[in-house]
Amino acid sequence: MHRNSSPLGFLPTRLLLAASSALWAACGTAPTAPAPVALPTTELTELAVNVVTADLSRPDPDAAFWRDVAPGLVSLIAQPVTAPRPEITTTSSIYVQAVHDASTVAFRLQWADTELSEAGHLGEFSDAVAMEFPMVGDKLPSVMMGAKDDPVHIFHWRAQYQRDAERGKPEIKDLYPNASVDMYPMDFKDAPSGGKDDKEAFNPGIAIGNPQSYSKTGVDEIIAEGFSTSSVEEGHGAAGRGVWKDGMWSVVITRPMVIDGGSTLAVGRPNSLSFAVWQGGKDEVASRKCIHMAWLPLKVL
Amino acid sequence: MPNVENWHLKRDVAYPYEGHRPARQWAIVFDLNKCIACQTCTLACKTTWTSGKGQEYMFWNNVETKPWGGFPLAWDLRILEKLGRQDWAANGEYLGKTLIEAAPPTERVLHFAPKDEDWMYPNIGEDDCGGGTLDSGAHLDSLPHDKWFFYLPRTCAHCTYPACLAACPRKAIYKRPEDGIVLIDQSRCKGYGECVRACPYKKSMYNPWTRTSEKCIGCYPAVEQGIQPQCVVNCIGKIRVMGFISPPAVARADNPVDFLVHEKQLALPYYPQLGLEPNIYYIPPIHADPQYLEQMFGPRVHEAVARYKELHKDPEAAGLLCLIGGTERIIHRFTVKAGIAVGYDEKDEEILRVPVTETPFERAAFDEKLGAVRNNNP
Incomplete structure (x- = not known):
C-alpha cells in the first residue's frame, strides 16, 4: 500500500478539523483540502518487517522508503495496573512501520502529541516512546515489563535524550x-x-x-523483570531519531537484529513486541504512560 | 494496604509497606521562639551539600516566614487545601484522612506537583505580618499578638512513614534501620520526580544536571560519628538540638529529645495530620495566632504554649536549654543537679557541663587604671 508521507496524514480527525479551522481563520480564504491519505483504522494483528535495500545505519524518520511501507495501527490505553497512572488515555494509538536489511531492524513510530516536550526545567517531563521485546525462549513474559526470571528488553527513546545528542546536555x-x-x-x-x-x-x-x-545519545537499552526493576544496560548499537511536526511525533528506532544476551529477531522466526508512549506535556513519566496491553506478533520476512 | 501505628495521630494509618521502626530515630527539635531567620543554617547546609551543578536552587534546609512565606511557593496551603477537612477528636485522635488514605486510585499519595516558578522565591513573604493591616503603629502589649509572624526553619523530617519512599516507583528511597535517616539511592534514582510530587513538605528536589532527585541526608556522615548536623551546630541562636526520639511508650526522660517532646510536651510535629509521622519537632511561638498554630501543630499546641510560658519555673528544662547549642556532639543523656547541667554521649561519657545560671560578675562603671568609663564590650 502506498501512502502519503506527510505526518499530517496520521492526525486524528478532530485535530485536522482544528488545524483547518485555524488555517481558514488566518487566511480568510477557503482552505486547501488535505491530501487524501490511507489512515489505518483497524487494529494491526501482526507487524510484518519487510526487507529493504537502504542504509539503516542512521535512523531517519523522513527516509523515502517509509512511503512504501504500510503503517499499522496499534491501540494504547492509560496504564491501568499500577499507581501512579494517568487518569485518562492521552495517546490512544500509535502507528507502526518496520523494515530490515538483514542486520538492522528499523521501526518508525508515530503518534499525535499537541506539544513538543523535551523536559529540562524543573517539573517538566519529556515526550518518549518505548518498544519492548521478550528476552528468552518462546514463552511470552508479562507484557507489563516482564516478570522475575522472565525479562524483557526495552528500547526507550526520549526527546530529552535526543536534545542531549543534538544540542548538548543543558546546564x-x-x-x-x-x-x-x-x-x-x-x-x-x-x-x-x-x-x-x-x-x-x-x-x-x-x-x-x-x-x-x-549525556544521552537518544535511546536507552533497558532490561526489566517487572515494575520497578528497569535497569539501563550497556548499549548494543540501538539508535533513535525523532521529528515533531504539526502535532505529530515521528520517531525511528533502529536496533541490531541479533543481540547476544538480549532480544533477538530472525527471519521466519515468530517474535513479539509491545509499545508505550509518554506525553511529557501531560506530566507523564515512568508508570504514568499509555501502553499497548498485549504482545503484538512480529514477523521478519 | 498495611496499617501502621502513628502516635502523632493516636491511631493506625494506611501505608504501602509494613511498619518497621528503626533502632533509633534521627530527630531535631527547634525552639521557634528563638529563631531570627539569620539563615546561617541554610548556608551551612548549602555550602556543605548543595554547591554543585543542578543544585543551584536547592535549600535542603530553609527558613521561611509564616504565615506568608513558603519554599516552594505555598507548599503547605496547597496540600492542606487538597486534603480538605482535618478534624481532631477531643482525645487527640485524628479523624481526617492522611495523604496516603486520601490518595485517588490512580495515585499512591495525595500531592501537588510544584513547577519551576514555585522554587524561585525562597524568601517570599519574609517578615510579612499576619493579622491584617493597620493605619498606624501597632502596640504589641499582650500575648498572642494581633499582628504576628514567625520564622520556620525546615529540614527533611526523615518521616517514620515517608511519602517520598511510598511514592517512588523504583524503590530507590530507603529508610536506614540504624537511625531512621531517609535517603535517595543516587545509583537507582531515575529522576521520575515522584518523590518531589509526593513529599508534602517538599524536601525532595530534582537535580536537572544529574537528573536524579536529591534531599537532605540528615548529615549522616556526621551523625555516624556522634556529631549533630551542620544546620544544628551552626545555629547561632542555639535554637535547635538533634538527637534520637523514641516512641512514647519507651521514651526516656533523660534523653533531650524525648524530654522536650514526650516528658514536657513542649515540642510538636508540624502538620502531623498529613500522616507521615515527621521527625522534626517545634516548640511553637507563643505570640502567634492560636488558630494558625493549631492548624500547623495540631490541637495540643495550646498546652505547649502555656507550658513554655511557665518554663522559667522548671530548673530541669532550663538546664537542658542551656546545654542546647553548647556542643557539636549528639547528647544522648543529660542531668541537671545543683544548678549544673551535664550532657553525655552515646558511651555515657561526659561531653559538656554548664551552669544553669551564670555567676554574675560586676565591674565598676569607671576603670580607675585606664581612667575611662567602661561600656558593655568585653
Whole structure:
C-alpha cells in the first residue's frame, strides 16, 4: 500500500478539523483540502518487517522508503495496573512501520502529541516512546515489563535524550539564562585539585555512575523483570531519531537484529513486541504512560 | 494496604509497606521562639551539600516566614487545601484522612506537583505580618499578638512513614534501620520526580544536571560519628538540638529529645495530620495566632504554649536549654543537679557541663587604671 508521507496524514480527525479551522481563520480564504491519505483504522494483528535495500545505519524518520511501507495501527490505553497512572488515555494509538536489511531492524513510530516536550526545567517531563521485546525462549513474559526470571528488553527513546545528542546536555544557564552562579566547587582556576573526578564529586548521580546522569545519545537499552526493576544496560548499537511536526511525533528506532544476551529477531522466526508512549506535556513519566496491553506478533520476512 | 501505628495521630494509618521502626530515630527539635531567620543554617547546609551543578536552587534546609512565606511557593496551603477537612477528636485522635488514605486510585499519595516558578522565591513573604493591616503603629502589649509572624526553619523530617519512599516507583528511597535517616539511592534514582510530587513538605528536589532527585541526608556522615548536623551546630541562636526520639511508650526522660517532646510536651510535629509521622519537632511561638498554630501543630499546641510560658519555673528544662547549642556532639543523656547541667554521649561519657545560671560578675562603671568609663564590650 502506498501512502502519503506527510505526518499530517496520521492526525486524528478532530485535530485536522482544528488545524483547518485555524488555517481558514488566518487566511480568510477557503482552505486547501488535505491530501487524501490511507489512515489505518483497524487494529494491526501482526507487524510484518519487510526487507529493504537502504542504509539503516542512521535512523531517519523522513527516509523515502517509509512511503512504501504500510503503517499499522496499534491501540494504547492509560496504564491501568499500577499507581501512579494517568487518569485518562492521552495517546490512544500509535502507528507502526518496520523494515530490515538483514542486520538492522528499523521501526518508525508515530503518534499525535499537541506539544513538543523535551523536559529540562524543573517539573517538566519529556515526550518518549518505548518498544519492548521478550528476552528468552518462546514463552511470552508479562507484557507489563516482564516478570522475575522472565525479562524483557526495552528500547526507550526520549526527546530529552535526543536534545542531549543534538544540542548538548543543558546546564542551568541553558535552561534559565538569567540564573546567577558564582562558581562551582573545584571549578576555579587556582583550585589545587580541580580534576574531573574532583568536580564530579559534587554531582552525586554522576559520581556514583548512574546512567541517568550522563549525556544521552537518544535511546536507552533497558532490561526489566517487572515494575520497578528497569535497569539501563550497556548499549548494543540501538539508535533513535525523532521529528515533531504539526502535532505529530515521528520517531525511528533502529536496533541490531541479533543481540547476544538480549532480544533477538530472525527471519521466519515468530517474535513479539509491545509499545508505550509518554506525553511529557501531560506530566507523564515512568508508570504514568499509555501502553499497548498485549504482545503484538512480529514477523521478519 | 498495611496499617501502621502513628502516635502523632493516636491511631493506625494506611501505608504501602509494613511498619518497621528503626533502632533509633534521627530527630531535631527547634525552639521557634528563638529563631531570627539569620539563615546561617541554610548556608551551612548549602555550602556543605548543595554547591554543585543542578543544585543551584536547592535549600535542603530553609527558613521561611509564616504565615506568608513558603519554599516552594505555598507548599503547605496547597496540600492542606487538597486534603480538605482535618478534624481532631477531643482525645487527640485524628479523624481526617492522611495523604496516603486520601490518595485517588490512580495515585499512591495525595500531592501537588510544584513547577519551576514555585522554587524561585525562597524568601517570599519574609517578615510579612499576619493579622491584617493597620493605619498606624501597632502596640504589641499582650500575648498572642494581633499582628504576628514567625520564622520556620525546615529540614527533611526523615518521616517514620515517608511519602517520598511510598511514592517512588523504583524503590530507590530507603529508610536506614540504624537511625531512621531517609535517603535517595543516587545509583537507582531515575529522576521520575515522584518523590518531589509526593513529599508534602517538599524536601525532595530534582537535580536537572544529574537528573536524579536529591534531599537532605540528615548529615549522616556526621551523625555516624556522634556529631549533630551542620544546620544544628551552626545555629547561632542555639535554637535547635538533634538527637534520637523514641516512641512514647519507651521514651526516656533523660534523653533531650524525648524530654522536650514526650516528658514536657513542649515540642510538636508540624502538620502531623498529613500522616507521615515527621521527625522534626517545634516548640511553637507563643505570640502567634492560636488558630494558625493549631492548624500547623495540631490541637495540643495550646498546652505547649502555656507550658513554655511557665518554663522559667522548671530548673530541669532550663538546664537542658542551656546545654542546647553548647556542643557539636549528639547528647544522648543529660542531668541537671545543683544548678549544673551535664550532657553525655552515646558511651555515657561526659561531653559538656554548664551552669544553669551564670555567676554574675560586676565591674565598676569607671576603670580607675585606664581612667575611662567602661561600656558593655568585653
